[in-house]
Amino acid sequence: MNMSDTYDPAVIEPKWQQKWEADQLYRSRVDWSKPKYYALTMLPYPSGDLHIGHWFAMTPSDARARFMRMRGYNVLFPMGFDAFGLPAENAAIQRNIHPKTWTYANIERMRKQLRSMGTMFDWKREAVSCDPAYYHWTEWFFIQLYKHGLAYWGEGLVNWSETLQTVLANEQVIDGKDERTGQPVVQKMMKQWFFAITKYCEELLNFEGLDWPEPIKLMQTNWIGRSEGARVVFTSEHGDPIEVFTTRPDTLWGATFMVLAPEHDLVDKLTSDGQREIVDAYRAQTARATEIERLADTREKTGVFTGGYAINPVNQKRIPVWIADYVLGSYGTGAIMAVPAHDERDFEFARKYNLAIVPVIQPDADESIDGSAMEIAYVGPGVMINSDQFNGTPVTADKGWANPSVNTVAEWLAEKGIGGKSVNYRMRDWLISRQRYWGAPIPAIHCVDGTIEMTPDDQLPVLLPDDVEFMPTGQSPLRYHEAFQHTTDSHGRPARRETDTMDTFMCSSWYQYRYLSPQYDKGPFDPAEAAYWLPVDVYTGGAEHATMHLLYTRFFTKAMRDLGMFEETQAIMHANGRDSKGLFDEPMLMLHNQGQILGAERKGDTIVARGRRQGNVFVADRIEVIDPASVDAGVRDDSVIGELMKRTENVMQVDAGGVLVTVEAAPDAYINIPAIDGDNTVNQLRHHLEIQRMSKSKGNVVNPDELVDEFGADTVRAYLMFFAKWEQGGPWNYGGIKGPQRLLQDIWEIGRADYQPGTVDESISRALRRKTHQTIRKVTQDLDEFSFNTAVAAIMELRNTILAAQKESAVSREAWDEAVDTMLLLMAPISPYITEELWARRDRPYSIHQQAWPVWDEDIAREELISLVIQINGKTRDKIEVSAGLDDDALGRIALESEKIQRILEGKAPRKVIVARGTLVNIVA
RNA sequence: GCCGAAGUGGCGGAACAGGCAGACGCGCACGACUCAAAAUCGUGUUCCGAAAGGAGUGUGGGUUCGAUUCCCACCUUCGGCACCA
Incomplete structure (x- = not known):
């Protein structure tokens, strides 16, 4: 044997890393003579350091890609960075570093760490979403979607901070307050950019041909939330049509009132003079409603009467119209018919405001129910009653048109011209506007006459200006960057550039295509590469992206297909004898999710705090860390002893034998931690850590x-x-x-x-x-x-x-x-x-x-010997080594001949002998 | 509340077309080597029992010759959704 012979990874790992790099061992090149395999793992956000979670996600994915390569596939396994996003901007505001500098420095650091992993990433295919060469095409996609009616400018609800005069992302809003300033956040309607993902609801519900985990498919299905029912047109007293969507048209005869969302267009017109004041007050209150109120568990339904009435088209009954915030303006038509007898929400509302309850379904033909005596809404099956010619129609527990009562009435509504079958989805269009700087610019131009134009292709990309200044308010610097905003439209008139940037999910919706040819400048991807590599064969990543990213990227691929963006790719496929049928319906054929690595549980220090009680807190002037075994936890007049559960600066929560005590360290308190030499401070005290997600702020990240x-x-x-x-x-x-x-x-x-x-x-x-x-x-x-x-x-x-x-x-x-x-x-x-x-x-x-x-x-x-298991009544009693391949009869005989078995059977004849899988005999005694 | 996933030794986990529960590993115990320690090697390690034997895969029931695996009810933990008409 030669050289140094102890195993020293510090020597061999860099050595091979360099050799592989020099030999371009992991370059993936198109080779039509070999089967291809596109393995993709979710790209990271360049937050600064790779943590153990990245390794857990990436190294097994890499092992699988390497395995496929050894099995003879030409494997593409690329890596890149999802580099736009809020943290870069926060760093800019807090530490006065430009988002670009911060992001690229992080990318540089992470590249090094990624290389140390020993992955087979093809770095020539690295894509970085904040590079102009990348976001050029993100912008181009936006224009294409706009031109085909899949992107539009419309009203959308945003989190608005009055104090900061800016829009906040959902993750910046905690308990209805801005996470940074603690100021309240309100919901406000603003003009925003949307992608019409809802046009693809039906197709997105179809997972045919996808080898994806069932739970993910189910989550997407629920997220899209398809419901079958009917539209019905009610009429206001003024003759205005009020359309509603209902999943239960069979309960129409039980509609005793209507409820509109407070922001519904007809509210003004319907409101009587006498009710105007309270209606306006209620609407103002709802508009101010913060996330806190909307999410409170104890929310009781509220609403007010408009003073107006509507006519139920099936029986011409005059019913009151109310407004209430439990009816959402953004779902269905923003108006409902209320059937308190058969809907829990309507029932609760009717009881509270003393509205009529008329049952129209009863559990079975003989057992009538009395509306005034009902305690809960009846939502089960039965037969229709009080419904004119439909009385007696059976009502099943089926949802949608599969229920005969729903189907019959919906079809009848269409015949009568007062409605018809209709489908509604829970999913809304994808709001992509972000009032942020560090994102791909939306390439739209607002003209003086209010029309909108797209930036011409030859002027792309609209570049993010580097000379920006960040205000502590959090407002996008693009908003006050005159040179950026100032432009001209196609008629040469002065116009204003859109200052919103795109949601980063937009960048990650098509990155699998950019990887194919990150330097390509004639389109988002090179069709010659795409024809060989597409689609992605296996995609790995966290299940937390089930409903957002994975739906968006599916939508994106379908839209690209419908916009003809794969036509050239398809032609090249055909030229190489590859059938392209169905290859562009879905971006990723197989999906595997890895779990999360959580932070380990850690005991907090056990401390003895000495001092005195002051109101609700215990003020300590002496805190010592001690061995938990040496004392009993508890609270005494002059001391608190227990495990440190939580600490914020000098305020601590101590578990003193089951009682949580708040201990505040006095400013000059003496701290003693025997395990740490020298003078100690409160900051060195370790608090209890639960098992939970790793995050920098919790201090449980493993490097x-x-x-x-x-x-x-x-x-x-x-x-x-x-x-x-x-x-x-x-x-x-x-x-x-x-x-x-x-x-x-x-x-x-x-x-x-x-x-x-x-x-x-x-x-x-x-x-x-x-x-x-x-x-x-x-x-x-x-x-x-x-x-x-x-x-x-x-x-x-x-x-x-x-x-x-x-x-x-x-x-x-x-x-x-x-x-x-x-x-x-x-x-x-x-x-x-x-x-x-x-x-x-x-x-x-x-x-x-x-x-x-x-x-x-x-x-x-193949095994030569097997261990024959012999059971009596399913209980293992003996094991005998026998040669493999004996037939069942022989095995049964051997089993019965066993001494142990004979002893237990005591000469009694077995009732039955079962031989299973050639390895087990069960004797029924 | 609704939907989904999962509950197996001290720990991570194996085994489910119904057929030996605990593969593999950590840890632990004892032994060897060593002045000693680490490392390494060997033996053992689900629980009760000295043993024979018995019990045992969250709890209770069921189907079966046989259930960790299938069915019913319930409990706990985690993830998603949450007035969606």
């Missing part, structure tokens, strides 16, 4: 760089794949890393061992070969289905077998070499550096990552 320094990337990768089920994730714990660390250590020793066979025993050689081939089968199947933890476990088993064989020296050289080479090949996707190093040391051809994946031989993998 992978330190782990890599200590163990090497290979071990960290193997551990991340081994430590939890990938789909599930879990609380981070670093103790178990010893297992994979020993595995790599053993692989190192085995890989460079100079094996000398002693007396070769054929059956022992065969046993090793059997294990080798069984492991190939197991690891292949596991990696195929993303079961990384069991794949690593199988390799550990093979390692155990090899170590045992090495000790005995009884296996042939051929069997040894096959086992060792196989182990390295199987391990290569998981730990790429160490396997490459050992492969080279064993004089195998470079590179291990370009070798063919091993194939198992069923004959070699």
Whole structure:
């Protein structure tokens, strides 16, 4: 053996990283002679540092991509940055760094960290969404969508801060207040840009051909929220039509009042003079309603009578019209018919305001219900009553038109010309306007006459100006950047450029296409690349993007298809003999979600605080950290003892034996933490951490760089794949890393061992070969289905077998070499550096990552002996080694001959003997 | 409240076309090596029991020769939605 022979990842990892880079080992090039595989993992936001969660998401995805490559696919596995967004702007305001500087510095740092991971990313295909070369096409897409009626300028509700005079993102609003200033936030209507994603509702509900997790499909289905029902046109006393949507047209005869959303257009006209004052007051109050009020659990329904009436078109009854904020202006028509007898919300409202309740469905024909005596609305099945010619029509529990009563009435409404079948969706159009600087500019121009024009293609991209100044108010600097706003329209008239920028979900809706050709300047992507690589074969990422990103990107692809953006791509596919049918309906064919790594639970320090009680707080002038075992927690007159649960500056919550006590450290308090030398401060006291998401503010982020320094990337990768089920994730714990660390250590020793066979025993050689081939089968199947933890476990088993064989020296050289080479090949996707190093040391051809994946031989993998399990009444009583492949009769005979079994049976004849799977006999006694 | 996922040793987790529960690993215990420690190696490790044996996959019931796996009811945790007419 040569050179330094201890396993030193700090030496071999950079060495191979450089060699692979120099050899362009991971360049993916179009090659029509090979099958392609586009593996994609969600791109990160460049927040500054990669945390362990990124590693958990990316390294198993990388292992799977490497595995596919060894199986003969031409694999594309790109990486980039979702680089626009709010944190960059916050950094600008708080630390006076330009968002661009901040973002690119972070990207630079993260690139280095990503490289240390040992991933097969093709860096020539890196895309950064805040590069003008990228957002040029984001803008171009916007114009295309606009031209085809899929983007429009309309009214939308925003979070508006009166104090800051700016719009806030949902995540900046906590409990109805601005997270930074604590000032209240109101809902306000503003002109905004939207994408008409709702035009695709129906198609987005169809998941045919998608290998996606069921829960994700279900979440999207619920999010879209399709409901079948009917439109019905009521008429106001003035003769104005008031259209409503209802899922229960069969309850029309029970509509005893109507409710409009406070912002409904007809409210003014309907309101009588006598009611005007309270209606106006109610509308003003609703407009002021903050998130806090809208989300309060105890919300009781409120509303006021307009003084106006409407006519129910099915029975000409005159019914009062109310307004109430439980009716949403943004869903359906913003107006409902209220059927208190059969709708819980209407029932609650009717009881509160003493409105009539008329039942029109009863559970069965004989059992009548009395409206005035009802205690809850009846929403179950039954038959229609009080409904003229429809009396007796059965009502089932089915939803929508599948319910005969709903279907019959809806069809009748259409015949009568007062309504008809209708479908409504919960999902709204996608609001993409952001009143922010750090985003892709919306390339619209507002003309003096109020019309809107798009920036001509040859003037794209509309560049974000660099010379901007950030006001502490949070208002977008584009709003007061004269040079940016000032432009001319197509008639040469002065015009104003749109200052809103696009939602960053827009950038990530099409990044999978930009990766194909990030430098391409004739379009968003190069059709020659797209024809080969599209669509994405597997997409991996967090399930938290189930309803936003994953719906948006599906919409985007469908819109691109309908706008003809794939036509050239399709032509090239055909020229290369590839059938393009259905390839542009969905962006990603297969989806796999990994779970989240959560912060580990941590005990807080146990402290003794001495001082005195002042009102509700305990003021301490002396705080010491002590051993929890040494004292009893509790509260005394002059001291509080317990675990530190929470701390904000010098105010602490202490769990004093089940009672939470607020302890405030006096300004000059003496702090003593024995574990930390020198003078101590309150800031050094450790508080309790729950198991929860990692975040910088909670102080529970695990930095992978330190782990890599200590163990090497290979071990960290193997551990991340081994430590939890990938789909599930879990609380981070670093103790178990010893297992994979020993595995790599053993692989190192085995890989460079100079094996000398002693007396070769054929059956022992065969046993090793059997294990080798069984492991190939197991690891292949596991990696195929993303079961990384069991794949690593199988390799550990093979390692155990090899170590045992090495000790005995009884296996042939051929069997040894096959086992060792196989182990390295199987391990290569998981730990790429160490396997490459050992492969080279064993004089195998470079590179291990370009070798063919091993194939198992069923004959070699087959067991020669099996352990026959013998049960009596389902209870295992004996196990016997028998040769494999015996028929059921023989197995049954062997089982009955067993001494143990005979003893238990005591000569009694078994009632029945069942042989299962050739490995188990159950005797029914 | 509604929808979804999941409950298995001290811990992470294996095994589900119904067929040996606890693979693999961590930890722990004992032993070897060492002046000692770390590392390493060996043995053991679901619980009760000295053993024979018994109990055991969140709880209670059911189907079955046989249930962690299927069915019913309930409890707990996590995720999503939450006046959607």
